[in-house]
Amino acid sequence: MYGSLRQAPGTGPEAGSGAGSGPPGGNRARHRRAALGAASAVGALLLSACSGASDDGNGALPPKPSQRPKSTAPFWVNPDSKAARQVSTYGKDDKAADARLVQRIAAQPVAEWIGIDDPEGEARGFTEAAAKADREALLVLYNIPHRDCGSYSRGGASDGNAYRAWLDGVLTGIGDRPTTVILEPDALPHIEDKCTPQQFHEERYALLTEAVGKLKGLAHTKVYLDAGNPHWIKDPGRMVEPLKRAGIAQADGFALNISNYQTTQENTTYGKKLSAMVGGKHFVIDTSRNGNGAPGGDDPENWCNPRGRALGTAPTIRTGDPQVDAYLWIKRPGESDGTCKGGPKAGAWWPTYARELARNADGAKKG
Numbered sequence: 001m002y003g004s005l006r007q008a009p010g011t012g013p014e015a016g017s018g019a020g021s022g023p024p025g026g027n028r029a030r031h032r033r034a035a036l037g038a039a040s041a042v043g044a045l046l047l048s049a050c051s052g053a054s055d056d057g058n059g060a061l062p063p064k065p066s067q068r069p070k071s072t073a074p075f076w077v078n079p080d081s082k083a084a085r086q087v088s089t090y091g092k093d094d095k096a097a098d099a100r101l102v103q104r105i106a107a108q109p110v111a112e113w114i115g116i117d118d119p120e121g122e123a124r125g126f127t128e129a130a131a132k133a134d135r136e137a138l139l140v141l142y143n144i145p146h147r148d149c150g151s152y153s154r155g156g157a158s159d160g161n162a163y164r165a166w167l168d169g170v171l172t173g174i175g176d177r178p179t180t181v182i183l184e185p186d187a188l189p190h191i192e193d194k195c196t197p198q199q200f201h202e203e204r205y206a207l208l209t210e211a212v213g214k215l216k217g218l219a220h221t222k223v224y225l226d227a228g229n230p231h232w233i234k235d236p237g238r239m240v241e242p243l244k245r246a247g248i249a250q251a252d253g254f255a256l257n258i259s260n261y262q263t264t265q266e267n268t269t270y271g272k273k274l275s276a277m278v279g280g281k282h283f284v285i286d287t288s289r290n291g292n293g294a295p296g297g298d299d300p301e302n303w304c305n306p307r308g309r310a311l312g313t314a315p316t317i318r319t320g321d322p323q324v325d326a327y328l329w330i331k332r333p334g335e336s337d338g339t340c341k342g343g344p345k346a347g348a349w350w351p352t353y354a355r356e357l358a359r360n361a362d363g364a365k366k367g
Contacts, residue, residue, distance in 0.1 A: 005283045012167040061091045062103035067074040067133050075109035075138045075180070075328070076130035082214060082349040083334055099256075102334070102351070109315050110329045111182060112289070113140040113347075116157070119166050123173025136178040140330060141211070144184045144204060152184055160203050167211055167365040176219040182226065182284075182330055183251075185258045188242040189228035205245045212247035223360040224284055227254040227274060228260045231294070236274035243278050253327070260286070261294035261309055261329035268324060275323055287312035288329035291355060291364030305353065310360035335358050 065079050078084070083106035090099035112126045130137040134177065143166055147156030159164035175183075187204060190196040190302065196204065216224045225246055227239050245252060254274065256267045264287055271283040291310030297304045311333055317326045334354025336343035343350055 010103075017367075022215075047120055053270050059204060062087060062100050062107075065106045067135055068107075068109060068315075070135065070320055073109055074317065075315060076133055076135040077107065077304045078112065078126075079107045080127070081106055081110065083354065086334070086349070086351055088352065098351075098355060101355045104311060104361065105333045106114055107352055109135070110332045111138045111140060113332075114141055114170055116155075116166065119169035120173040122163055123170045124175070125173075126288040127174050127177040127179055131177045132134070135270070136180060138180050138328065138330075139170075139174075139175075139357075141167070144186055144187045144207065146196055146200050146204075148186060160207055163207055165239050167214065171218065174215075174218055174221060178220040179218075180222045180224070181214070181253050182224050182258065182328075184208060185226045185255075185330075186228075186244055188226060188239065189232050192228075192233050192238050192242050199241040205242075207245035208359070212251045217252050223256040224253050225251050225358045226258055227256055227271075227283070229257045229260050230266050230270040231262060235248065236270055237277060239274055240277045243274075248278050248281060251281070252285045253284065254278070255284050255286065255328075255330065257286040257290065259337065260287075261290050261292075261306065263290055263293045264313060264327065268321065272323060280323075282323050282325045284326045284328050284330075285324060286330040287315075287327040288331045288333050288342055291357075294367075299320055301340050304337040305343040305350075307341070307356070308360065309357060310364035312361075312364070320348050 016200070046090065065077050065081075065084050067077050068075075083102050086102045087099045087106050088104065090096070105213060112122075114122050127137040128141065130217065143157050143163060145159055145163055157166055188197075191201050191204060212223050212225070215221050225243060225248055227233075227243060233239050254271075254305045256262075256271050264285055267285045269284070275281050275283060288311065289309050289314040292308060295306040295308065299306075313327050315327060315329050319325070319327055334347050334349060336346060336350045338346040338351065343353065
């Protein structure tokens with residue numbers, strides 16, 4: 001999942017979201033597949049109605065991104081995101097139609113993935129910018145040792161102590177500012193599907209439990225542990241023990257569908273079953289690219305830059321379901337899943353794919 005770097009407000013580089021993944025060798029994010037469905041409770045909040053992009057056919061350029069209504073989506077919209085920069089570039093090149101398409105991404109609050117080089121500076125930069133705008137930062141921590149089983153987003157901290165030092169930097173950077181953290185995508189599902197070697201399991205559980213405890217020790221931080229998606233670990237009961245051993249009791253809940261394409265309806269059904277097994281914990285769903293559901297066929301890498309996908313329901317806390325805390329854009333739409341199907345490296349910005357996701361959203365059911 002981890003990918004390219006870009007500049008945090010007034011700080012050092014920030015990790016891009018590459019999208020992860022799953023086990024190498026064709027067994028990967030079958031994880032993130034589903035049939036089409038719809039979230040009827042948020043019909044009024046579908047992307048086309050709240051993207052901030054005008055398409056009046058007169059060639060007008062969209063306005064600069066502004067914050068979404070706090071009562072709908074309290075998360076910070078980064079005015080200097082990769083998508084916002086692309087909109088500006090298209091404007092300079094007199095490509096108004098392309099600018100309006102990418103504005104549909106730039107106008108939304110999208111998660112910031114903290115990089116490895118300056119975790120304190122990046123976390124501080126994003127949380128301070130969010131607080132200044134009277135919004136909440138949405139951060140992804142993705143640096144667990146032995147990350148992504150050596151696949152496109154391989155890497156992570158060199159060992160447990162390096163991870164702890166990195167996490168301490170993140171904690172200092174967040175401070176007492178309101179923040180929601182998505183903790184270590186793929187880390188637990190990769191334990192359950194046996195992709196992560198057995199000798200690393202105990203350390204991983206310890207690191208995740210420590211991370212949850214330290215993050216919850218901050219004044220205004222929410223934490224969600226990744227629990228995969230309905231087509232990765234298909235039986236939700238298999239995720240119960242990993243979540244418990246990683247500290248779900250102390251966390252605010254779990255996250256589903258990160259960087260994948262499963263429908264909101266299917267994730268909700270799965271999430272409710274899993275929630276009932278872990279003390280009624282709430283959950284969030286990544287809707288960033290699930291507007292057309294997951295691709296069909298037998299492509300072993302159908303999780304990686306599949307064509308025909310679409311932006312899903314815009315980020316919101318108005319889900320219409322008391323167990324679903326939010327629909328979030330955790331994966332940053334327009335960033336590559338990896339060097340497959342003509343894409344650049346994981347996390348790199350890919351304008352062609354960004355435009356396709358936005359264009360396809362016009363006819364999508366939004367999950």
